[in-house]
Structure formats: structure tokens, C-alpha cells
Amino acid sequence: LNGDFRWKKQCLNKLDLSKKGSVDEDITHVVSLLNSCEEFFTTSSCSGRIILIDGVRDACEVQKQNCVWLFVSHQKCTSDESNGDAVFKFEPFVLHVQCRQLDDAQLVHSVAINSGFRNSGLTVSKTGKIMTAVRSTHGLEVPLSNEGKVLVEEEYIHFLTRIANQKIEENLRRIQRSVPICLLLKKGEETTEQEEKNKPSVYQRRRKREKPSVTDCCHGDGSSIVPELDDCLDLFT
Amino acid sequence: LNGDFRWKKQCLNKLDLSKKGSVDEDITHVVSLLNSCEEFFTTSSCSGRIILIDGVRDACEVQKQNCVWLFVSHQKCTSDESNGDAVFKFEPFVLHVQCRQLDDAQLVHSVAINSGFRNSGLTVSKTGKIMTAVRSTHGLEVPLSNEGKVLVEEEYIHFLTRIANQKIEENLRRIQRSVPICLLLKKGEETTEQEEKNKPSVYQRRRKREKPSVTDCCHGDGSSIVPELDDCLDLFT
Numbered sequence: 001l002n003g004d005f006r007w008k009k010q011c012l013n014k015l016d017l018s019k020k021g022s023v024d025e026d027i028t029h030v031v032s033l034l035n036s037c038e039e040f041f042t043t044s045s046c047s048g049r050i051i052l053i054d055g056v057r058d059a060c061e062v063q064k065q066n067c068v069w070l071f072v073s074h075q076k077c078t079s080d081e082s083n084g085d086a087v088f089k090f091e092p093f094v095l096h097v098q099c100r101q102l103d104d105a106q107l108v109h110s111v112a113i114n115s116g117f118r119n120s121g122l123t124v125s126k127t128g129k130i131m132t133a134v135r136s137t138h139g140l141e142v143p144l145s146n147e148g149k150v151l152v153e154e155e156y157i158h159f160l161t162r163i164a165n166q167k168i169e170e171n172l173r174r175i176q177r178s179v180p181i182c183l184l185l186k187k188g189e190e191t192t193e194q195e196e197k198n199k200p201s202v203y204q205r206r207r208k209r210e211k212p213s214v215t216d217c218c219h220g221d222g223s224s225i226v227p228e229l230d231d232c233l234d235l236f237t
Numbered sequence: 238l239n240g241d242f243r244w245k246k247q248c249l250n251k252l253d254l255s256k257k258g259s260v261d262e263d264i265t266h267v268v269s270l271l272n273s274c275e276e277f278f279t280t281s282s283c284s285g286r287i288i289l290i291d292g293v294r295d296a297c298e299v300q301k302q303n304c305v306w307l308f309v310s311h312q313k314c315t316s317d318e319s320n321g322d323a324v325f326k327f328e329p330f331v332l333h334v335q336c337r338q339l340d341d342a343q344l345v346h347s348v349a350i351n352s353g354f355r356n357s358g359l360t361v362s363k364t365g366k367i368m369t370a371v372r373s374t375h376g377l378e379v380p381l382s383n384e385g386k387v388l389v390e391e392e393y394i395h396f397l398t399r400i401a402n403q404k405i406e407e408n409l410r411r412i413q414r415s416v417p418i419c420l421l422l423k424k425g426e427e428t429t430e431q432e433e434k435n436k437p438s439v440y441q442r443r444r445k446r447e448k449p450s451v452t453d454c455c456h457g458d459g460s461s462i463v464p465e466l467d468d469c470l471d472l473f474t
Contacts, residue, residue: 102339102361105361106361109360109361119356119358119370119372120358121356121357121358121359121360121370121372122358122359122360122361123346123358123359124339124342124343124346124359133356133358135356135358139376139378140378140380141376141377141378141379142378142379142380143377143379143396143397143400146396151389151390151392151393151396152388152389152390152393153388153389153390155388156388156389159380159383159388160380163380
């Protein structure tokens with residue numbers, strides 16, 4: 001093992017920290033792609049999910065659904081069995097990528113922004129650990145019951161399910177959008193491996209790369225909460 | 238003006254980029270505190286709000302309410318006048334702070350995490366502009382109508398309003414929680430001004446500071462999406 005891989009090897013046994021114990025099927029290709037680059041490895045992930053939680057019972061998870069179509073047959077949370085405050089949620093794709101250097105993290109961040117994950121951001125820890133969190137603005141959080149009393153009609157639940165499924169589909173489109181850009185990361189890594197030692201700034205290095213296809217980055221919540229968006233997009237030009 | 242202030246002066250006319258054109262009342266003290274430190278200035282902010290949007294009409298904003306108690310008398314979005322897909326939303330506090338150096342941004346990030354804003358993160362732009370985005374996990378997004386047809390009862394709207402008001406109150410508590418920690422930033426700045434030139438790492442410098450009161454950082458969505466939390470908390474110890 002050379003030095004390039006040493007930092008990664010140290011953490012390989014931490015690769016999957018999610019409760020579920022494995023990477024969700026819809027994102028295994030993205031996670032594998034990132035983990036095949038020596039600059040990155042993922043530490044936790046969720047492909048996106050529809051969940052029913054019961055507010056009173058310590059917000060514990062009653063249902064976890066990565067599947068688009070199964071929800072209707074599992075709506076136990078709205079039945080009389082619930083004594084608490086049931087909440088229907090859609091939570092989009094989330095991914096944490098540990099990065100070797102700050103410019104690597106910036107690159108993952110720009111991939112995320114380009115793919116439509118506008119709430120993404122970096123974390124630099126006390127020990128110098130650099131992490132990019134990929135997050136979306138795309139959510140849904142709907143209270144369904146209050147102290148066991150269901151406050152909505154069955155028709156509304158069906159409507160919600162349809163909305164949540166649409167959001168899951170959009171979520172998957174964004175994940176797919178990130179794949180070709182991740183491939184550019186991988187490609188860039190291969191072509192620049194020789195010049196790694198005395199590399200110029202990340203921006204000069206990235207300029208050599210192919211420009212990705214233009215993506216719809218503004219399909220978020222419409223607010224201007226990412227003032228750095230243009231700068232991030234420029235990373236690849 | 239010395240060099241320390243030059244970078245800040247260049248951007249002072251950009252201080253308030255929000256559509257509204259002014260800083261929301263509930264956060265003027267936090268915004269002022271940050272802007273009184275030479276390392277930081279805020280570029281956009283929202284104290285948190287309850288809004289009704291109409292999905293079909295380009296997701297434009299129909300109502301903006303920073304006030305906790307006025308919502309019920311403004312629920313126009315659920316009337317027959319809406320032809321679209323009305324959505325009731327609570328959006329928590331969001332703040333963008335431009336920072337002079339990376340360790341300044343880390344510090345703002347740790348203040349945010351300590352105050353309960355767990356989806357906060359850094360952005361480093363192509364031009365080297367460093368920004369901390371303060372974001373919460375605390376939201377609410379409830380579809381109310383479909384193609385003009387209202388799908389929920391009036392009782393449910395009242396329930397939603399109550400939930401949204403509770404979330405606004407929790408949101409304000411988190412904002413208040415950040416004030417004493419921001420004061421430590423300010424205090425730290427004054428005491429370390431002399432040693433600024435050849436300062437040690439941010440962590441050594443911060444260790445000299447007072448430890449803030451322990452805060453409930455896990456009062457979020459309960460998921461483990463911030464693996465760096467412990468590291469961030471340690472920044473102040």
C-alpha cells in the first residue's frame with residue numbers, strides 16, 4: 001500500500017455506518033464510484049425514503065420504505081393502533097463523503113450542486129477530517145394524527161402517496177444526474193495521477209476536464225439560499 | 238482602514254440580499270453580533286417563516302409570515318380562489334455568513350451545530366470565498382389542495398397552524414441559544430487581536446475560551462446525518 005491509500009484503508013471498516021447495515025440499492029453505483037476514487041470514501045448514505053413516524057413514541061421509525069409503490073399497503077400509522085402524533089415524511093437522498101483534501105471536498109460539493117442537491121455543504125472537523133454532506137431541499141413532512149386521532153381522509157393519504165412517489169422519482173433523477181459527473185471525477189483522477197505530486201490549484205486542474213452536460217440546478221425550492229451556486233458550477237468550466 | 242477590514246468593506250453594500258430588503262426582527266441581534274466581528278459578515282438571512290405556496294403558479298410565494306399568531310386569519314391559499322396545488326410550509330432559520338478564513342468558517346459552523354442547526358455546512362468557492370450556511374432539520378411541508386380542490390378539513394388547518402407555531406418557537410429558542418456562543422466569538426476576537434499575527438491553529442486558540450453551556454444538539458430529526466457532531470462540539474472544549 002502506498003501513502004495515497006493509507007488514509008482510506010484506516011477507515012474502510014467504517015464504510016457503512018447506517019442503521020440498516022448496507023448501502024441502499026438505488027445508490028450502490030454512486031457509492032461504488034466514489035469509493036473507487038482514492039480521494040474519497042462514503043461514511044453514511046440513504047437513497048431517499050418514505051417513512052411514518054410516531055411523534056410521541058420518541059420519533060422512532062415505524063416504517064422505512066425505499067420502494068416507490070408499496071406505501072399504500074403499509075399505512076399502519078394512520079390506523080387506530082397509533083396513540084401518538086403520526087407524521088408522514090419523505091426524506092431525500094443523503095450522503096456523507098469523507099475527502100482527503102479540501103479541494104477534493106469542493107469537487108464533491110460541486111458535483112452535488114450540479115446534480116440538484118442544493119443544501120449540500122462541507123464540514124471540517126477539529127482533527128482535520130474533511131467531509132462533504134450531500135443534501136437536497138426536496139422534502140415532505142405531514143402530520144397525520146394528533147394523540148391517536150387521525151385528522152385526514154383516506155383520499156388525502158392517497159394523494160400524499162402520489163406526491164411522495166413523484167418526489168422519489170425526482171430524487172432518483174438527481175442521483176442519476178450525478179453519475180456522469182462522478183465518472184468525470186474518476187476519469188480526472190486517472191489522467192492526473194502522474195501530476196499529483198506538484199499539482200496546481202484545484203481550479204486549474206479541473207479546467208482540463210471535460211465539461212459536464214448542463215443540468216437543472218434551480219429545480220429546488222426556488223429560494224436563493226445557495227449564493228455560491230454560480231461559483232460551484234464554474235468549477236467544471 | 239487597515240487590511241483586516243478591507244475585505245469586509247468591499248462587501249458591505251451586499252449585506253442584505255434578501256428579497257424583503259431588510260433583516261428579520263427576530264435575528265437582528267445575531268446578525269449584528271456576527272457583523273461586528275471583523276472575520277464575518279452575513280449575506281442573506283431569514284428568521285424562519287410560515288408560508289403558503291401555490292405549486293402550479295411557479296411555486297411563487299403567496300404569503301410570508303414571520304409572525305407566530307397571525308396565520309389563521311390569512312389562510313387564503315386553502316380557499317376556492319386557489320386553482321393550483323397549495324402547500325403549507327414552515328421554513329426554519331437560515332443564515333449565510335461569509336468568513337475571512339477557513340477556521341473562522343469552522344467556528345461559525347460549530348456555533349450553528351451547538352445551537353441545534355444540524356444541517357449547516359461550509360462552501361468554498363472557486364474564487365476562495367468561504368461561506369457558512371446555517372440550516373436546520375426542522376421543517377414542515379404539507380400539500381393542502383390538488384388542482385384547486387382542498388383535500389383537508391378546517392380542523393386540520395388549525396392543527397397544522399399549532400404545529401407550525403410550536404416549530405417557530407423551537408426555532409426561536411435555537412436562535413437565542415446561539416447568542417451567548419456568538420458573544421464568545423466576539424469576546425475571543427477582542428482578547429486574541431494582539432496575538433492574531435502569529436496565531437496557532439484555530440483549535441488551540443479556541444481552547445482558551447470559555448466553554449458554552451451544554452445544549453441539546455440532538456433535538457433534530459433523530460437520524461445520524463451529522464457524523465461530525467462530536468468533533469464540532471469539541472471545538473469549544
